[in-house]
Amino acid sequence: MRSEASVLHLDLDAFYAAVEQRDKPSLRGKPVIVGGLGPRGVVSTASYEARTFGVRSAMRMAEARARCPHAAYLYPRFHAYRISSRRVMAVLRALSPLVEPLSLDEAFVDLTASQHTDLSVKGVERIARDLKAEVTQVTGGLTGSVGAGTSKFMAKVASDLRKPDGLVVIEPGTERELLAPMSVTTIPGVGPATADRLRRVGVHTVGELDRLGEAEIVAAVGQAAGRSLAQLARAQDDRPVVAERETKSVSVEDTFDHDIADPTTLTLIVERIAARVAERLTGERLSGRTVTVKIRLFDFTTHTRSTTLPGPTDDGRVITRLAKRLLTEVDTSAGVRLLGVGVSGLADWVQGDLFEEAEDGEERTEEPAKEPVEQPVAAHHWYPGNDVVHDTYGRGWVWGAGLGRVTIRFETAETGPGPVRTLHAADPDLAPYSPLT
Structure with missing residues (x-):
């Protein structure tokens, strides 16, 4: 076991919800719940204001609505979360080359590989305070809870002690x-x-x-x-911090507030994650042949299961079907703390249906070519939380939509709370907005 509290754990506070509150000033200090909003949706993240009503990650969205009906319910904006995550991970890697990301919002850092020589309790506290300040600066106001100890387990315990925005260094020898x-x-x-x-x-x-x-x-x-x-x-944990090499893949992972053992809930989460992976593939005009499921169990042991298709795909149905099958190959009855789905073997083209299985298991047959028919241009599907920009009113986000109309609150992180306007859903001056950095 280590003699110094040289393992650090950073956990960004209510990450998805905090990003939404940062970018949507009218939601600051109010309950915010991010996740799938359909009838089978589950909660990805709840703000601390929502948690006081008993809402937590991986809860069925229907139960969350019953507990906290007045909250803002938003679809995830993964591009915004990835941007903030990349900035935070860059800060951590500048601190030490040994960084082990657990998800977009959580990572271990081995301080023995850093340039800091004072790893006393006071020295580590100074490192952690500087880290927290830098994380807040590069993310535009997000906070993180930092814990440090002689092992991964104790560092994780420490970061959980004073959430949110906490800092705890456990003095070596006091663990038990x-x-x-x-x-x-x-x-x-x-x-x-x-x-x-x-x-x-x-x-x-x-x-x-x-x-x-x-x-x-x-x-x-x-x-x-x-x-x-x-x-x-007995506070015995000698697992090293292992820097994960960057791989040529597209993947999404979720870490849960509580270990999940219910197979139905796990299946719903895998479906949601697989859909996000397919969305990213489509958005980046990529496809891949190998689908992988990553499962981190209650004791931090990690299992991966993969399967490879004859040709590349970006079809969400195929990725979801394979991911669900791979999930069943691991015993999750003791509890799961992280689930991830990834696609590798990337290509910048899609084979189409040539190698894919039909949904009913039957082989596909090629249909005769048909004359192209001009289709009417459909209005965008607007979902609560979507970023938008309007030629006249500027940037904002979708408050709600339905019956051919969309309600937008025109505000950004920089403007402060803004006005609400209801527009025609097919307004030609209204378009989706996605930041590039």
Whole structure:
């Protein structure tokens, strides 16, 4: 184990919702919920204002609406999240070459590879304060919670202690004392089912789990989970920070506030993530042959499953079908903390349907060519949260749409709260807006 608190964990606070509040001044200080807005949608992120009503990530959107009906419900804007994430990761890599991203908004940093020589508790606190200030500066106001400790586990525990905008450095040698009064659910992988099993043997806190002994823990929760829990209860975690190499792929990952074991919920999340990957592929005019699912379990072990098509695709139906199948190849019953879907083997062209399977499993047949028919130009589909620009009124975002009309609040992060106007959905002066940097 390390003798210095040299592992740092940064977790951007309510990241997606915070980006929305930053870019939409009228939503600052109000409940904001980002996710799929359809009948099968799930919450990606809830602002802290929404969390006071019990809304959390991976919750069914219908339940979120019941708990917090007055919140702003927005579709995700991944281009905006990726821009902020890239800026933050650049700051982290300037601090140390050993950066292990866990998702767009979360990463471990190994400070022993940095140029800083003072890794005392006070020295690490200074590093963390400077880091937090720089993150806020490069993102235009976002905050992050930073924790540091002698291991990944303790750094993650530290970053969770004072959310949001927290900073905690755990002094080496105090780990077990700090963990002892905490609920066993502090340990990754101890969800409701595991906590119930431990309660049956009289264990409610990490200290009680520590005193129980590995053999008794294994008897209560099983061999695989038991050994891991016994080690973490003693603050034993020697996993290194591993810098992930950039790969030529398009991928999307989500990390959850709570470990998820429900297979239906996991399937819904994979469907949503796969759709986002397909959207990015289409937007970047790319396609790929290999679909990969990344699953990080409760104990931070990571599993990947891949399958390769005969030819490249950007079809969301194909990517979703394969991703759902790959998900079933990993035992997720103990809880999942991160899910990701990626497409690699990229090409700047699409083979079309030549190699793809039909939805019903039957082989496709080629139809005779038809004379092209001129189609009427359809109005854009406007979704709540979409960025738009109008020739007369300038930039804004979609408040709501329906019955051939779209309501826009014309404001940006720089302008402050702006006016609301309702326009015809096919207004020729209204267009989607996407920042390039």
